[in-house]
Amino acid sequence: MKLVTYRRHPADAGRLGAIVDDMVVDLERLGEATGEPLPATMLDFIDLGPDAVRVASELLAEMEGDWPLGCTQPLANVTLMAPIPRTRKNVFGIGLNYVKHIEESARSLDTSADMPEKPVVFSKPPTAIIGPDEPILHNASMTQQLDWEVELAVIIGTTATRIREEDAMAHVFGYSVMLDVSARDNRRAGQWIFSKGQDSYAPFGPCIVTADEIPNPHNLDLWLTKNGEEKQRSNTGFMYFKIHTLIADISSGMTLEPGDVIATGTPEGVGAGRDPQEWMWPGDVIEYGVEGIGMMRNPVVKIG
Structure with missing residues (x-):
């Protein structure tokens, strides 16, 4: 997976997404729509360990081309931030x-x-x-x-x-x-x-x-x-x-x-x-x- 932290507007908090073709898929919203809880931020996702990577990968493969409403944005319409905008330490x-x-x-x-x-x-x-x-x-x-x-x-x-x-x-x-x-x-x-x-x-x-x-x-x-x-x-x-x-x-x-x-x-x-x-x-x-x-x-x- 290619994972990003993105936002739609300058005042928005960064959200965890995955790049699929020319789209950004919001992983928390995808999880909500499919009954698989996934977090909203990169650090929270990393904290979940390898199982989170497996679950997210399977969801993206299963739903590609049939995304639930509100889960995707065109990549051109979002701003990419640093993938971890603020690391916990140096x-x-x-x-x-x-x-x-x-x-x-x-x-x-x-x-x-x-x-x-x-x-x-x-x-x-x-x-x-x-x-x-x-x-x-x-x-x-x-x-x-x-x-x-x-x-x-x-x-x-x-x-x-x-x-x-x-x-x-x-x-x-x-x-x-x-x-x-x-x-x-x-x-x-x-x-x-x-x-x-x-x-x-x-x-x-x-x-x-x-x-x-x-x-x-x-x-x-x-x-x-x-x-x-x-x-x-x-x-x-x-x-x-x-x-x-x-x-x-x-x-x-x-x-x-x-x-x-x-x-x-x-x-x-x-x-x-x-x-x-x-x-x-x-x-x-x-x-x-x-x-x-x-x-x-x-x-x-x-x-x-």
Whole structure:
């Protein structure tokens, strides 16, 4: 399933939907019409576990083409939000997780050229999350080096504490797309959260694709363009630490809970690694995506 959080009007609360062709099916309303209780929000749905995915999938297959009244909206008539508009805790970010990005970062950002022995973990607060078409905020008094990083996002489905690598993938609910926006000149004594955690620095979406639809998340193309010009193109197969390793490592000391998000790192092609270096500025439009999930678009807008 491709699951979204959508709304009809700006003042509306986000609602859980599934994309079927060019329609959004409201899962709570579909459940009400068929006698299968389903929740109205993404986090509540994830909390229900694998049985909810099975029930919803079966309902969508059974009712397709004969939707109960009031359960569907044309996709063109709704606004998609971030699939989890506000995570319960910080997004887990992974730095330096593609070999060529490690090489370019060593040249341009004074990071080590050696392969890390363990995953490099940082975080982005829930207030950093924005959805499709929402603006990335550029505050010139804060940064002159605003950079892009397209990433595969992993959404946790069941609680994971001290999980073995061989058991880790069973804890994945699904996958999405995230842009790790980074103010390169805001790193503080090696600490990255201010550089990467400011408001609007975690564009996320446009949907969550459930794990059953992506049997091999380590073979997905990902790409990014700025103003139509390609800047990044690679494949998740080039991750240095694979998803099962990331889940095992994080859960060794911090419990992962349903709805937690891990942004798995970016490939080469970031602005800091270019010669000359390139940055995002007001008026730029960033488009990016991951194969099998979807595409995001966000404009860069001046504030301050």
